[in-house]
Amino acid sequence: MLQVNEQIEKELSHYISVLNAPQIIKDAMDYSLQAGGKRIRPILLLATLQSFGQDVSKGITTACSLEMIHTYSLIHDDLPAMDNDDLRRGKPTNHIVFGDAYAILAGDGLLTYSFQLIAQDPKLSPDQKVRIIEFLAQCSGPEGMVGGQVADMQGENQNLSIDQLEYIHRNKTGKLLSFGVVAGAIIAEASNEQIDIMKTYAENIGLAFQIRDDILDIEGNEEIIGKPIGSDTGNLKSTYPALLTLEGAKERLHSHTSIAKEIIKDLNINTRLLEEIADLIEERDH
């Protein structure tokens, strides 16, 4: 597995430090960027680059942009008007530390800055920048993450079908994971056929990621996960185990992982790292 968390965190801090902006908004943006997390999205991007035999440094800026978008979405999701969460990964959430107004603006700032960073990246061609920005906006906006969040809110306290549940997850979490993989492939100058294969890989590990989340909410170790288990059941939330039984959810998890690992064999590149990530998502304990 790539050991890039430290580098990503250093770069994220650097990008905030060079901003010509009031200190308080830089502090608010930096606070949530440095609040930890698995960094799965930047890792996917850089792992894709490495799998295509490319220097991973080419993708660092785009990886940071991606993490900024993910982080903005967490800040806005945690707001009292949304999920009203006081803690994330054991730390006070952004609005608890900085207040609701600055938390909204920190999210807006991260979202906007992420597009600026890609547009300014000297390592990418104008064509690559435009393709990456277009796809990032699609994956994170109304046709992606924002749309998934809306569908999730609409589905609260309702019995969803498996198709409705999958729509939510494909958009709310899946598309941003896909972005990491596809952006890596675009930066590696992969062919359109290769990018399509990588999209299928990403869609499958994205769904596997979410199913594993639902399973961990039943079987996980609270101390390792860092949040109470059983919260989905308490919230009357539709989950894969609820719709498919726990055994059925595990089968589907394994099936998505297998499809992801199988399809990348057609890429004709060294896919060991991408297979490892798929396995890691299937087996993770937090």
Added chain:
Amino acid sequence: MLQVNEQIEKELSHYISVLNAPQIIKDAMDYSLQAGGKRIRPILLLATLQSFGQDVSKGITTACSLEMIHTYSLIHDDLPAMDNDDLRRGKPTNHIVFGDAYAILAGDGLLTYSFQLIAQDPKLSPDQKVRIIEFLAQCSGPEGMVGGQVADMQGENQNLSIDQLEYIHRNKTGKLLSFGVVAGAIIAEASNEQIDIMKTYAENIGLAFQIRDDILDIEGNEEIIGKPIGSDTGNLKSTYPALLTLEGAKERLHSHTSIAKEIIKDLNINTRLLEEIADLIEERDH
């Protein structure tokens, strides 16, 4: 003056209608886009294009993106956590109609979609798209509008210096007005020298715009403005008339307008429309 409001409103609706997203978020985005307003930012962009002898249709998509960014900022500013405004232009604000959560997401959606639209615009070259996206993010993010909003919040109930007040307005409102003018010039393939002149023009009409706002809060007609006059004094808000006297503010307004109209004479293009806009900003009654 360009009569483009109807066309802009039609295009804005079109861009929302084609979104593949849950209907509720499309409705929330469209509601605020269609809530009226002077459309000064898109008009500036299209007037710049026309002044450079270009077909204004080349700039319609970027003009819509700009109006989406402006609209997202109004939706988020009106939230209870920010200004807590129930009415804007005589209509219930977004969160009053759709609730706080959807209002936050509608703002996020508009912000993200605006970058997508520029990236997808078939009328622009990749180079133009990258320059426009970079400048839009700078003007609207932490180094622009978001930074200005933060400075404005920090300056509440304080006696600001004229430099502090100008920092707020240059960023909170000025930079997005500048974006309109500079984006028009980039689309018109203006030279770097011409773009610099247009930036100075835009900075001056941007400050004039804000000074006129402050003067209208004292001298305006409530029915024409659509909000109560005297609200700045009630809120202990630092304003140009408070810092410079009403007479001094009028002098500064006229000075900015004159500088704007003077500098564009160096462009060697037909600047009649740009002069008219500068005069309109100086003399507007709402």
